[in-house]
Amino acid sequence: MLILTCPYCGVAADETELHPGGEAHLTREGPESDDAAFEGYLFHRKNPKGVHFERWRHSHGCGKWFHAARCTVTLEVFGSYAAQTTEPPQEIREILTARRPGWDQEAKA
């Protein structure tokens, strides 16, 4: 069972109270982008064994979208953070660096 704390209302919500929104921090390629970039935006997603950044909606609660960083192998949750960002905040990066050294190199791979 996955429990994520909604950064907006503070409720520790069960997975079944949340709606998954898939991979976070995608670049939304527009009509001016080339075909490869647009195809990547539409169809290509990371599927890592390890650190993953995701979008979730507190649908059976306050209704807000937020972000979460977690491990897909152990289900360890590193933290959740506001939706209004294009990358993980410093506080989350520090937690990841402490618990998963090298996470940022893996994330680029």
Next chain:
Amino acid sequence: MSNIARDGARAEGEVLVEGQGPQGMISLRCDLGAAALKTALAGEGLALPAPLSLTREGARAVLWMSPDELMLLCPYDEAPALCARLSEALSGTHALVAVVSDARAAFRLTGEEALLRETLAKLTPADMRPEAMPEGCVRRTRLAQVAAAIWFEAGAAHVLAFRSGADYVFGALAYAGRSGARVGHL
């Protein structure tokens, strides 16, 4: 369309589950830090609740629903006039005030407190222990397969759920609290 909650549905088991009948509800969305909101509520003798809680004044209550949303409870017939007065008081503020009394159904569970908590715990993933869910704490969550808001007040458990699922919620609550369904865990 069923009116099960409105028609005074009642199921007695380990706990008593009752449809509350018509309940005035007003949805209020705005920046909850806005000074005008505090003034508007105070003008009605109401206070802004802290996150995940409620304030009450007689038959009226204010429930915190999200960082930018409140739900006002009042007698059904008073809702339109109260809504109009609040809209007027918030006219210079970016806000939405709407009567939504018919959108949701209200239920009340009464009985031994541990059994009220146990009955709800069978249907929701939210922690129903008193330390996690004290009196006056408002928790929006899931009851079986549908969304609901739950709080404990004056020895009773209160549930708000969408009216389209009122039959389902009543049935789920009645079944979870039926005679012989006592677990004794909480």
